[in-house]
Amino acid sequence: MSLIEGLLQTSSTVTLLGAVLFLLVLYLRASGSSSEEQGKEPPGPRPLPLLGNMLQLDLKRPYLTLCELSKKYGSIFTVHFGPKKVVVLAGYKTVKQALVNQAEDFGDRDITPVFYDFNQGHGILFANGDSWKEMRRFALTNLRDFGMGNKGSEDKILEEIPYLIEVFEKHDGQAFDTTQPVIYAVSNIISAIVYGSRFEYTDPLFTGMADRANKSIRLLGTASIQMYNMFPWLGPWIKNLTSLKEIVVDMKMEVGKLVRGLKETLNPQMCRGFVDSFLVRKQTLEESGNMDSLYHDNNLVISVTNLFGAGTDTTGTTLRWGLLLMAKYTHIQDRVQDEINRVIGSRQPLVKDRKNLPYTDAVIHEIQRLANIAPMAIPHTTSRDVTFQGYFIKKGTSVIPLLTSVLQDDSEWESPQTFNPAHFLDEQGGFVRKDAFMAFSAGRRVCLGEGLARMELFLFFTSLLQHFSFSPPPGVTEDDLDLTPSVGFTLNPSPHQLCAVSRI
Structure with a gap:
């Protein structure tokens, strides 16, 4: 190596070391001054420079680590995801105070790098401001106009139920994976509301969208994507990020194709779904000379993608948990079926039947509570400097409402770790609502489709339990059925098969 090459190499090393030292000084100054100048910050484990508390976190299941930390540091504490400071809220009372009582303070969305990459501040889920x-x-x-959460939704679900039952019947009591048929059935409800029509389960465009939405949810929860959110410069070396980018590009192309088809047949006097309404609003604003409106193609495509993904995964995942839990706890399944037989008989269950099926309703709520599919919600951020429970939280701080700590709060639930429908029943067997049931989050960012999801869960679940008894595959006992969730942005059941034995 020549003298010049050696000097260049030495110079690069010195520059790198200097940059690292500079960052360390900035970090130490920032972490040491704020509490003195602005007030006491929430406690938490001492972070390492740059790495934060990363070495203490289970990146595949961070909610478990955060629950353990809450036992030591209390219901509000600070943890560092790499260099990023995050405040965690644990327990029903604390989460409610923040999201409901101080909704404006905690109502903004924290948009992590991976979600900014794919949404660019557009759409519904990962956007802020106007x-x-x-x-x-x-x-x-x-969405309300097109039936979400009302009679229109019920009609769409009732139309879809026979298609799902037909798929289950084709397996003739043999073990099968419920993932795809359940996901397709649920996807078709939001599709009918958004696009104006359902799809056949054999339509490659539809199945491709549903399968990609399902896969993207799994990838978003992987440790490597958590690492990317902490250290975005790692992006080029993260394989899962590359896969996600490919999925998102394909999804946007598919949505764009469907939107173009609807635009070609658009009738402003007869809107078929959400897309038509958006296109009509966009066209009206453009004709009036308003070219800077928020009704542009990016907001349309990303809003539709948000609605399709969220409307498919959460309800489909919960329903799959429900069938798995019925196969594991057959005495509860028997009691649900007895109630359905007594109240409904062989006719199609309807939404109005819910009030007469208190045990079934309690079971559905307990499925949602125990499934805990969004344990950390989607992170929020403070919209201004906040003093909360005696602690100072700076504007723009990421906040995680730890929903798993609410749904398993031992001061709110008699046996939080077990599947116990009695959590939602009074002494007379009547259904009881619980304020600590925050499966849909709360406040300004409460789930947009809560009403639709509740209706889907009730109608799909009761219809399937009316037609089938669910059991483990041959050679597998009820005790063998694993309730450990798989890794993902939401918590899906681990891969499994069930037998659906016809009762009719």
Whole structure:
């Protein structure tokens, strides 16, 4: 090596070391001054420079680590995901105080790098400010118009149920994976509301969208994506990020194709679904000369992608947990079926039947509570400097409402770790609502489709239990059925098969 090459190499090393030292000084100054100047910050484990508390976190299941930390540091504490400071809220009372009582303070969305990459501040789930307010308002208004959470939704679900039952019947009592048929059935409900029509389960465009949405949820929960959110410069070396980018590109292309098809047949006097309404609003604003409106193609495509993904995964995942739990706890399944037989008989269950099926309703709620499919919710951020329970939280701080700590709060639930429908029943066997049931989160960012999801879960679950008894595959006992969730942005059951034995 020549003298010049050696000097260049030495110079690069010195530069790198200097940069690292500079970052360390900035970090130490920032972490040491704020509490003195602005007030006491929430306690937490001491972070390492740059790495934060990363070495203490289970990156595949961070909610478990955070629950353990809450036992030591209390219901509000600070943890560092790499260099990023995050405040964690644990327990029903603390989460409710933040999300409901101080909704404005904690109501903004923390948009992590991976979600910014794919949404760019557009759409409904990962947006803030005027764009988010307008898109959410428009979505709520129009989704209700097209049946979300009302009689229109019920009709769409009742139309879909026979198709799902037919798929289950084809297996003739043999073991099969429930994932795809359940996901396709649930996807078709949001598709009918968004696009104006359902799809056949054999339609490659539809199955491709549903399968990709399902796969993206799994990838978003992997440790490597958590690492990317902490250290975005690692992006080029993260294989799962590359896979996610490919999926998102394909999904946007598919949505774009469907939107173009609807645009070609658009009738402003007869909107078929959410997309039509958006296109009509966009066209009206453009004709009036408003070219800077929020009704543009990016907001349309990303809003539709948000609605399709969220409307498919959460309900489909919960329903799959429900069938697995019925196969594991057959005495509860028997009691649900007895109630359905007594109250409904062989006719199709309807939404109005819910009030007469208190045990079934309690079982569905307990499935949601124990499944705990969104244990950390989607992170929030403070919209201004906040003093909360005596602690100072700076504007723009990431906040995690630890929903798993709410759904398993031992001061709210008699046996939080077990599957116990009695959590939602009074002494006379009547259904009891619980404030600590925050399966849909709460406050300004409460799930947009809560009403639709509740209706889908009730109608799909009761219809399937009316037609089938669910059991483990041959050679597998009820005790062998594993309730450990698989890794993902939401918690899905681990891969499994069930037998659906016809009762009719």
